[in-house]
Amino acid sequence: MPAIPRGVRNKNPGNIDYNPRNAWVGQIGLEPKSAGVPNPRFAEFDCPENGIRALGKLILAYRGKDGMPGVGKPGIDTVTEVITRWAPGNENNTAAYIAAVAKRMVVLPTAPLVLADFKTLLGITMGIINHENGGIPYTQAVIEEGVRRALA
Template identity: 50%
Template sequence: MTEKKTRGVRNCNPGNIDYKPNNQWLGQLKPDPSMEKRFARFDTPENGIRALGKVLLTYQHKHGLRTVKAIINRWAPSAENDTAAYVRAVEANTATRPGAEVDLTQPTVMAGFVKAIIHHENAGYVYPEAVLTEGVRRALL
């Protein structure tokens, strides 16, 4: 029996980033409403992880969001998510105290953040470490 993949894993978009025509992500596939109506699709999970990391960096650099809570509140609004549980999960995965500032330009911090988001968005799915590491590396270039 084959394992049923979550939407994020199927789309190689483990952060479930919404498709927006203005975003020209590296490795983003052309939209195909017969396959996916809302979310972006990528050619590889590494490019999907790269996009996830780039969005997080934008939150930090452009919007000045410095805590897990601030970043996750923007990433996963409470209208669609249990944001408090999401924040706790990311804080636990990154060994971050509630309210502490994070620096997403640090590869280990970014990797912990991305891993926690992927786990939360994809029903506990875990990518091989090499895939995660390469996606984070691409995000931080």
């Protein structure tokens, strides 16, 4: 039986780092060391919908951050910019991550997106969940509810 991905165990499918200053709705705290994690790092949530909500809220917050020169519009608004911020190259194969999410969304990696659009936020959220967990571990309804909560 394959191991359950860390993001699924923590109900944090985006593998968001734990920071006690972030009072995310449903955040329980730092993932437990007892779950076979030698160096706990990620937040743990009470339910997947709230973990997905936090993922969506972070993506929406990126809009106000400096984007990459010559990419998209001002601010972070492309798959390239979101994923570069989400999964920095010192920890990830960011180019492969960008390509996978853009392909899944059927958009060019540098095309400007309206991240506050439900369908767009759903698409990028699903791309991140898929990449972080090696698949989509939740029903469409669970993911859509998390995205709805992020947009509320």
